[in-house]
Amino acid sequence: MKKTIITVVGNDTVGIIAKVCTYLADNRINILDISQTIVQGYFNMMMVADTSASDKDHGTLSKELSDLGDEIGVVIHCQHEDIFNKMHRI
Amino acid sequence: MINIFEVNETNKMIEQENLDVRTITMGISLLSCVDSDFEKLKTKIYDKITGYARDLVATGDRISMEYGIPIVNKRISVTPISLVGGGACRSASDYAELAKVLDKAAYETGVNFIGGYSALVSKGMTPQEEMLIRSIPEALSSTERVCSSINIGSTRTGIDMDAVKLMGEIILETAKATRENDSIGCAKLVVFCNAPDDNPFMAGAFHGVTEGDCVINVGVSGPGVVRTALKDVRGADFETLCETIKRTAFKVTRVGQLVAMEASKQLNVPFGIVDLSLAPTPAIGDSVAEILEEIGLERAGAPGTTAALALLNDQVKKGGVMASTAVGGLSGAFIPVSEDQGMIDAVNDGALTLEKLEAMTCVCSVGLDMIAIPGNTSAATISGIIADEAAIGMVNQKTTAVRLIPVIGKDVGDIATFGGLLGHAPIMPVNGFSCEAFIERGGRIPAPIHSFKN
Numbered sequence: 001m002k003k004t005i006i007t008v009v010g011n012d013t014v015g016i017i018a019k020v021c022t023y024l025a026d027n028r029i030n031i032l033d034i035s036q037t038i039v040q041g042y043f044n045m046m047m048v049a050d051t052s053a054s055d056k057d058h059g060t061l062s063k064e065l066s067d068l069g070d071e072i073g074v075v076i077h078c079q080h081e082d083i084f085n086k087m088h089r090i
Numbered sequence: 091m092i093n094i095f096e097v098n099e100t101n102k103m104i105e106q107e108n109l110d111v112r113t114i115t116m117g118i119s120l121l122s123c124v125d126s127d128f129e130k131l132k133t134k135i136y137d138k139i140t141g142y143a144r145d146l147v148a149t150g151d152r153i154s155m156e157y158g159i160p161i162v163n164k165r166i167s168v169t170p171i172s173l174v175g176g177g178a179c180r181s182a183s184d185y186a187e188l189a190k191v192l193d194k195a196a197y198e199t200g201v202n203f204i205g206g207y208s209a210l211v212s213k214g215m216t217p218q219e220e221m222l223i224r225s226i227p228e229a230l231s232s233t234e235r236v237c238s239s240i241n242i243g244s245t246r247t248g249i250d251m252d253a254v255k256l257m258g259e260i261i262l263e264t265a266k267a268t269r270e271n272d273s274i275g276c277a278k279l280v281v282f283c284n285a286p287d288d289n290p291f292m293a294g295a296f297h298g299v300t301e302g303d304c305v306i307n308v309g310v311s312g313p314g315v316v317r318t319a320l321k322d323v324r325g326a327d328f329e330t331l332c333e334t335i336k337r338t339a340f341k342v343t344r345v346g347q348l349v350a351m352e353a354s355k356q357l358n359v360p361f362g363i364v365d366l367s368l369a370p371t372p373a374i375g376d377s378v379a380e381i382l383e384e385i386g387l388e389r390a391g392a393p394g395t396t397a398a399l400a401l402l403n404d405q406v407k408k409g410g411v412m413a414s415t416a417v418g419g420l421s422g423a424f425i426p427v428s429e430d431q432g433m434i435d436a437v438n439d440g441a442l443t444l445e446k447l448e449a450m451t452c453v454c455s456v457g458l459d460m461i462a463i464p465g466n467t468s469a470a471t472i473s474g475i476i477a478d479e480a481a482i483g484m485v486n487q488k489t490t491a492v493r494l495i496p497v498i499g500k501d502v503g504d505i506a507t508f509g510g511l512l513g514h515a516p517i518m519p520v521n522g523f524s525c526e527a528f529i530e531r532g533g534r535i536p537a538p539i540h541s542f543k544n
Contacts, residue, residue, distance in 0.1 A: 005092070005097055007097055007098075007101060033091065035094045036094075037094065044094065044098070045094075046093075046094040046097050046098075048091065048092075058155070059152070059155055059156075077101065077158050078158075079156070079158035080156050080157050081092060082157065082348055083100060083158065083159060083345060083348060084092045084096055084097055085092060086344040086345065086347065086348040087096075087100055087344050087345060088096040088100070088341075
């Protein structure tokens with residue numbers, strides 16, 4: 001299973017997590033881990049997700065999450081976890 | 091498991107510090123295309139390149155999207171064309187015709203450059219190799235994406251001074267043939283000493299004859315990331331400085347290694363090497379000169395520059411080597427002038443001269459790169475500069491290169507504009523004393539004593 005890291009960064013507002021999680025649930029994406037902080041008023045969230053049950057490919061998910069981010073007013077990235085593992089783990 | 095701070099660090103490098111993979115370069119051997127029938131040769135070359143590289147650009151774009159890391163260029167390098175065309179080309183124009191085939195293949199596959207319009211003449215030139223060299227002005231002025239490189243010397247063979255003399259003339263002719271665009275043809279022409287067989291970076295990339303049929307080489311980048319990391323250690327001692335560069339280079343290279351392995355897997359082509367170079371772009375904050383400033387110099391070119399560049403180059407290699415299974419190519423810091431805003435500023439401020447750049451090439455990974463000089467510079471003077479640079483490479487057992495652009499119709503004080511990644515450059519003054527009699531001698535400079543290792 002290749003895990004996907006979803007990051008959400010932007011101005012804090014009501015319902016960010018709700019909207020992102022609703023999208024993930026609708027697309028059968030399982031959330032394995034969530035961490036979230038507020039840094040200087042900025043909402044900062046990282047999710048580790050399993051997308052293997054989703055019908056949509058990475059490109060579609062990435063695009064739709066990015067569009068959802070535009071709607072909420074935050075930036076959403078969707079990346080395979082390997083880029084982080086490679087960089088930060090030997 | 092990976093934590094939010096690590097994820098943020100990586101994404102900050104990508105979004106704010108210009109971390110990217112500079113190039114995925116597919117090396118393709120054209121030796122199997124050799125044919126004495128010129129038309130058959132052209133068809134075989136075109137078919138092999140477009141067949142092998144059909145999915146290169148799409149694969150690069152997909153990897154970029156999946157990992158969220160920009161992959162700026164997708165490129166192709168091929169076997170030196172002097173060897174491939176030797177049996178079929180009867181004139182310089184025939185060779186230039188092959189350049190057009192390469193150009194067409196580059197358009198078809200969507201790559202932005204194709205390298206390998208090359209000849210390896212470090213000890214002497216065959217008639218075919220000389221023919222290819224003489225075709226360069228026509229080849230580079232009638233194509234857009236073809237890059238040419240000529241290896242005129244090596245530590246093992248010495249320097250072919252006949253080729254050096256010829257290249258001075260060819261650079262000037264290429265400049266004249268592309269005078270409408272600030273002599274941009276010369277930006278696609280590199281003269282090497284000790285050229286590596288597996289370099290993924292243009293304009294000097296070619297697929298060496300020691301390589302396999304097809305290979306994926308990746309060039310990483312990241313001057314902005316190194317510079318940002320160094321901001322946190324201002325005033326610290328050299329050990330701390332070096333350690334910081336090393337750690338950063340490690341992280342940057344790991345991303346390159348990941349992309350290389352993934353590209354290799356998806357394209358079903360063997361992985362070759364990762365080139366650990368710090369390659370600047372004209373973008374603000376993506377500058378090697380700014381790293382030198384961060385190390386403690388007011389401007390690149392100030393006293394201390396060579397030492398700062400030497401430590402930078404060395405630490406990049408030390409950090410990168412451990413991060414990759416195989417490193418190669420040029421690997422180190424690039425110091426092109428036109429492609430680095432900090433270097434351009436240093437030249438404009440009078441801090442950086444051609445002579446200081448030459449000193450810097452003794453300790454960096456390449457050589458005199460993307461330097462605009464007056465269009466009325468003589469061919470002999472250009473040859474003299476090439477010979478100096480080749481001598482540095484030959485004696486120090488390192489790659490050196492010259493990519494000079496004599497900008498026809500422009501002089502010191504003017505600016506040459508090349509556009510895109512090639513940037514723009516102030517025309518730099520060149521020492522006006524003649525080396526005509528030196529270049530006129532002809533023949534070969536023998537290999538240095540320390541090349542005899544057997």
